[in-house]
Amino acid sequence: MPDWSVAPAEVAANFAADGDLIAGIAAYRRHPWHRDLPDPPVSWQEGETRLLDYGGSGPPVLFVPSLINRAYVLDLAPGRSMLRWLSDNGARPLLLDWGWPGPEERSFTLTDYIAGRLERALAAAAQSGPVVLAGYCMGGLLALAAALRRPDLVRGLALLATPWDFHAPDPARARQLAGALPLLEPLLGFNGTLPVDALQYLFAMAEPDGIAGKYRGFAQVDQTSERAVQFVAIEDWLNDGVPLAAPVARECLDGWYGRNTPATLAWRVAGQNVDPARLRLPAFVAVPARDRIVPPESAMQLAGLLPAATLHQPGAGHIGMVAGSHAAKGLWQPLRDWITAL
Numbered sequence: 257m258p259d260w261s262v263a264p265a266e267v268a269a270n271f272a273a274d275g276d277l278i279a280g281i282a283a284y285r286r287h288p289w290h291r292d293l294p295d296p297p298v299s300w301q302e303g304e305t306r307l308l309d310y311g312g313s314g315p316p317v318l319f320v321p322s323l324i325n326r327a328y329v330l331d332l333a334p335g336r337s338m339l340r341w342l343s344d345n346g347a348r349p350l351l352l353d354w355g356w357p358g359p360e361e362r363s364f365t366l367t368d369y370i371a372g373r374l375e376r377a378l379a380a381a382a383q384s385g386p387v388v389l390a391g392y393c394m395g396g397l398l399a400l401a402a403a404l405r406r407p408d409l410v411r412g413l414a415l416l417a418t419p420w421d422f423h424a425p426d427p428a429r430a431r432q433l434a435g436a437l438p439l440l441e442p443l444l445g446f447n448g449t450l451p452v453d454a455l456q457y458l459f460a461m462a463e464p465d466g467i468a469g470k471y472r473g474f475a476q477v478d479q480t481s482e483r484a485v486q487f488v489a490i491e492d493w494l495n496d497g498v499p500l501a502a503p504v505a506r507e508c509l510d511g512w513y514g515r516n517t518p519a520t521l522a523w524r525v526a527g528q529n530v531d532p533a534r535l536r537l538p539a540f541v542a543v544p545a546r547d548r549i550v551p552p553e554s555a556m557q558l559a560g561l562l563p564a565a566t567l568h569q570p571g572a573g574h575i576g577m578v579a580g581s582h583a584a585k586g587l588w589q590p591l592r593d594w595i596t597a598l
Contacts, residue, residue, distance in 0.1 A: 280471030283479055289488045291333060296351075300380040304355030307377050312343035315411070315595055316387040318350045318378060320402075322394035323369065324455055324500050326493060327353040330392065332579040333489045341588050346596050350381050352395075357501050362448035365503045370401045371526040378402055382409040388595050390414035392578065393550060394508075397518065400558075401525040404535055412538040412598045414591060415558055417550045417574050420532075421519035422512045424553040433458055434514030437506065444506070449499035456497065463548060482581070490575055519557065532561040539565040540594045542577065542587060549574040566594060 300307035307318075310331075319339065321327040330351060331337045339349040352374065357364070364373075381387050389410045391399030396418025403410045423430050436458065443454055460467060470487075477484050500508075517523035523530045541559040543552050552569075559567040570577050570586035577587050 276472040276475045277468050280473070280475035283475060283477075284471065284488060284491055287479065287484065287488045289485050291328070291489065291492060293328075293331060293333065293337070299350070300377060302373060302376060303360050304358045305361075305373050305377065306353045306355060307380060308351040308353055310339045310343040310349040310351065312346070312348035314342075314347040315598065316348045316350060316381060316384075317342065317414075317595060318352065318381045318387050318389050320352050320374065320389065320391040320395035320399045321354070322392065323354055323398075323504060324394065324498055326496050326498060327351055329493050329575065330578060332493060333485070336486065336489065336579045336583070338578050338583065338588050341584060342592055345588075346592055350387075352377050354498070357449055357499055362501050363503065364501045366398070366401075366507050367526045369504070370398050371405060374398055374402050375406060378406060378409050386411040388412045388414060388598065390416065390591075391418060392416045393418065393574070397530075400532060400535070401530045403537060404530060405526070405528065407535070407537055410537055412540065412595070413535065413562075414540040414542070414594070415555075416542045416587070416591075417544055417547055417555060417577060418541075418558060419512075419518075419550045419554045420558045420561075421516065421554045423516045423519065424557070425551055427516075430513045430516070433461060434509050436461070437509045437514075440505070440509075444502040448502050450502065450505035451499050452497040455500060456495075459549075466548070486579075486581065490579065532558055533563065535562055536564065538594075538598060540568060540591060541565050542568045542570060542591070544570050544572045544574060544577040546572060547574040547577075568594075 296308045296310045298306045299309040319330055321330065331339045339351055342349045378389065386409050389399045389403055391397065396415040399413060400415065403413045440450060440454060444450055474487050477487065511517040511523060515522065518530065521529055521531050539562040541562065543555045545552060559565045568590050572580055572582065572586050577583060
């Protein structure tokens, strides 16, 4: 039943906004673009995890993505692939593709992923000498912990949009996400993972107006434009998520978001505190200025804690920094220059 207390102009505006939302979703669903980049060769594999070798004649760089999104965000599309650009411009990128958690991975803790799977991939990558280790988003925390455990295998550490203080700048929002854990326990217990749909719900909780806003905006975009292709490429990647092993989901929600264990130096991997101040290796910390997924206030603290850090602040968002139209100038080139100067 209509709410007659609302002014007619406001009702009309709401109908128009809803129309744009529906039009944007429909335009996305019928857009013809799809990703068709072939995977590079696999140089190492364990369980569902693969190490993809992009080739190149420069220093080897092992990229560690998040556990909850597909690794190919760093190899998104022609002209939007940081890894293929680096391969052509003075580095040899290797991508750790975590894969879909199978029966073995569903019992993994963060220690299993870091001190086990990641450390063995790092050893495989470093057979000819230490490599640069680069982590994106959640992958940066995993890379930091691995570098602290095995500095003998690492020449330098690059952290790209990596969270550290999970209570900055809004502790209430972080605790709200942590408070969802009891409600999610039936899902975690049912199949040993936090499903993709539940992860999408948690992201929506963090930014409730963001999803509707971006589709309303897409309704106004020229559907034949490069901007439309970029939107579809990123949305396809966002919607192509990966379940999170139940022990990891509990550790992240209760530990990282609830108790802020990284920033309070209470986060432990294989019994060892993850303390950035102990890392004496050169570090490159990229903090995108318009990041709404990892707020700059959260990521910036790492640059101050790492003893040998170079801070880089591209004027981009979380995904735009690595795959946007200005990513080559904003991140790829500065990162390559830092890598080749080590």
